[in-house]
Each structure stands twice: as structure tokens, then as C-alpha cells.
Amino acid sequence: MPTTATVPLEDTRADAVEQTEAAHPWVTIVWNDPVNLMSYVTWVFRTYFGFPRTRAEHLMMQVHTQGRATVSHGTLEQMETDAQAMHGFGLWATVEPTGAGH
Amino acid sequence: MAAGAFEARVDGGYVAHLDAAERGVLVAVVDEVVELLGGDPGMSDGDDPLEMVRLGASLVPAPTDPALLRLLPDASRADAAVAAEFRRLTEEELRSTKVGNLLRLRAALVHAGPAMVVQPGEAPGLAAALTDLRLVLAERLGVSTEADADELHRLAVQGDPAEAETGEVTRRFLALVYDLLTLLQDSLVWLMLDGLPGDDEPDPRRPPR
Numbered sequence: 001m002p003t004t005a006t007v008p009l010e011d012t013r014a015d016a017v018e019q020t021e022a023a024h025p026w027v028t029i030v031w032n033d034p035v036n037l038m039s040y041v042t043w044v045f046r047t048y049f050g051f052p053r054t055r056a057e058h059l060m061m062q063v064h065t066q067g068r069a070t071v072s073h074g075t076l077e078q079m080e081t082d083a084q085a086m087h088g089f090g091l092w093a094t095v096e097p098t099g100a101g102h
Numbered sequence: 103m104a105a106g107a108f109e110a111r112v113d114g115g116y117v118a119h120l121d122a123a124e125r126g127v128l129v130a131v132v133d134e135v136v137e138l139l140g141g142d143p144g145m146s147d148g149d150d151p152l153e154m155v156r157l158g159a160s161l162v163p164a165p166t167d168p169a170l171l172r173l174l175p176d177a178s179r180a181d182a183a184v185a186a187e188f189r190r191l192t193e194e195e196l197r198s199t200k201v202g203n204l205l206r207l208r209a210a211l212v213h214a215g216p217a218m219v220v221q222p223g224e225a226p227g228l229a230a231a232l233t234d235l236r237l238v239l240a241e242r243l244g245v246s247t248e249a250d251a252d253e254l255h256r257l258a259v260q261g262d263p264a265e266a267e268t269g270e271v272t273r274r275f276l277a278l279v280y281d282l283l284t285l286l287q288d289s290l291v292w293l294m295l296d297g298l299p300g301d302d303e304p305d306p307r308r309p310p311r
Contacts, residue, residue, distance in 0.1 A: 039295060040229060043294055053300065090230055095177055095178060
């Protein structure tokens with residue numbers, strides 16, 4: 001997941017949030033379920049997304065306690081790739097436009 | 103270490119000890135889930151080239167069986183068009199991936215003696231297959247909350263005083279199978295986590311050895 005993004009020149013006056021949403025218009029959400037193990041969700045987040053252990057565990061706990069966590073940002077096509085991977089692992093993921101769930 | 107849990111071998115592989123009855127039950131559950139996914143337990147693998155031709159199919163309806171829907175869930179809660187397009191693009195490949203993982207687990211169970219040995223490279227696919235088996239069993243047993251899952255575990259461990267009544271024996275049997283799958287998966291995943299680089303701090307959630 002890139003932390004910097006190319007922003008078109010005409011967007012330079014927009015605030016940081018708007019720039020982020022323009023470059024990463026979609027997010028992937030992972031949802032809690034009573035079946036998936038905390039160990040396994042952490043392993044998926046560490047190996048698929050390459051998150052460091054602390055970040056993977058933080059997101060896993062967010063799924064567990066809050067019911068959902070945003071795990072990636074990007075284009076719709078990129079988010080569909082991530083959601084497909086999550087479904088392959090047996091986690092339930094959805095894609096939605098940035099900011100839709102808040 | 104409890105019977106059924108995966109343990110590390112000196113050669114770097116993982117091993118779980120399962121008796122013939124346990125292996126037989128797990129193969130039967132694998133076959134049911136393979137069938138649910140539209141696969142054939144007799145297939146050697148999930149990568150049939152003809153599957154790829156069907157990727158161009160038009161609309162693919164969402165499954166009506168809730169257990170199959172849990173294996174192939176909607177990718178959007180709010181936007182039916184996004185969910186439908188996702189299903190059209192990915193469902194056949196996801197089915198194929200899942201059937202392939204399940205058939206590799208099946209082969210490992212069938213070819214194992216009392217010791218089922220798994221190489222680290224095979225472990226992620228087997229862990230995914232164990233997840234899919236648990237998702238289907240949980241759906242069939244009506245587990246939709248953490249409390250339901252705790253209750254299922256209690257049933258497996260303690261049984262039910264009214265067990266003799268119709269249905270409860272089957273339910274307890276499936277609860278025991280679910281518990282065994284959970285033990286296999288959790289122990290395998292902890293070994294997989296041990297194998298990742300940069301994991302030298304002790305984890306407070308790690309089960310005792």
C-alpha cells in the first residue's frame with residue numbers, strides 16, 4: 001500500500017483528506033465473524049499485506065472488538081483484488097468508497 | 103500437547119497425530135464442502151484449464167445456500183452492482199482455489215498414517231481449507247455470534263444432559279469435529295506465525311506449550 005500518491009496539480013489546494021480520497025477512492029473492509037481465529041487473521045494481515053506484527057495485531061483486534069477494520073486503500077480494481085484474496089483465506093471482506101462507512 | 107494439535111518437527115515440517123476414525127470423519131467433511139463448491143472429490147486438483155474459459159461468463163447469481171454464501175460472500179453491502187461485478191469476475195477462480203486447497207488437505211489426510219506431516223509451504227493452503235470447513239460447519243450449526251461459538255465448544259467438551267434426545271447426539275458429534283478442526287488450525291497457524299521473520303517477542307495470547 002503506497003503511502004505517497006501522485007496528485008494532479010489542480011488538486012494542490014485541496015486539503016490532505018481530499019487528496020487522500022482522490023488518490024485512494026476505495027477501501028477494503030474486513031468484518032468480524034465468530035469462526036475466524038485471532039491467530040489466523042493476524043497471520044493473513046502480516047503475510048498478505050506485509051504489515052508489521054504490531055499493526056497486524058492492532059487491525060485484528062479492531063475487527064474483533066469493533067466488528068470491522070479498514071485494511072487497505074486504493075482504486076476499486078485494487079480493492080477487488082484484496083477482497084478476493086481475503087475471501088480466498090476465508091475472511092469476509094467488502095469494498096466501499098472512501099468515507100462511506102463513517 | 104493435546105492430541106490432534108500440530109507440532110514442529112526437527113526437519114522444519116509440522117506434524118499432527120490423528121487416528122483413523124478422526125481422519126475418516128475429516129475426509130467426509132472435506133468431501134461435503136468440495137461438493138458444496140461444485141467440485142468433484144475425484145479431481146486431482148482444482149486447476150482445470152476449462153475453468154478459465156468460464157471466467158468470461160455473464161451474470162453469476164449469489165448462492166442461496168447460506169453456507170456457500172459464507173464461502174463466496176458478497177463484496178459489497180451497499181452496492182448490488184459492485185457485488186455482482188465482483189462475483190462475475192472472481193467467483194469461478196475463488197471456487198477453484200478453495201476446491202484445490204480442500205483436495206490438498208484431503209490428500210494429506212488420506213495418505214497420512216497416524217502422523218499427518220505438512221511442509222511449511224503447504225501450510226497456508228491447508229489453513230485456508232480448515233477455515234472453509236469450519237465456516238460451513240458453523241453455518242450448519244447456527245453459529246452466528248461469539249456466544250454461539252462458546253456454547254458449541256461447551257457442548258463438545260461437556261456434552262449435554264439431554265443428549266439422548268433426538269438431534270443432540272449429532273450436534274455434539276459435529277461440535278467435536280468443529281473443535282478438532284479449530285485445534286488443528288490454531289496450532290498450525292501458530293507454527294506459521296513462528297516461521298515469519300521478525301517475530302522474536304513473546305505473544306501474550308500464545309497458548310501454553
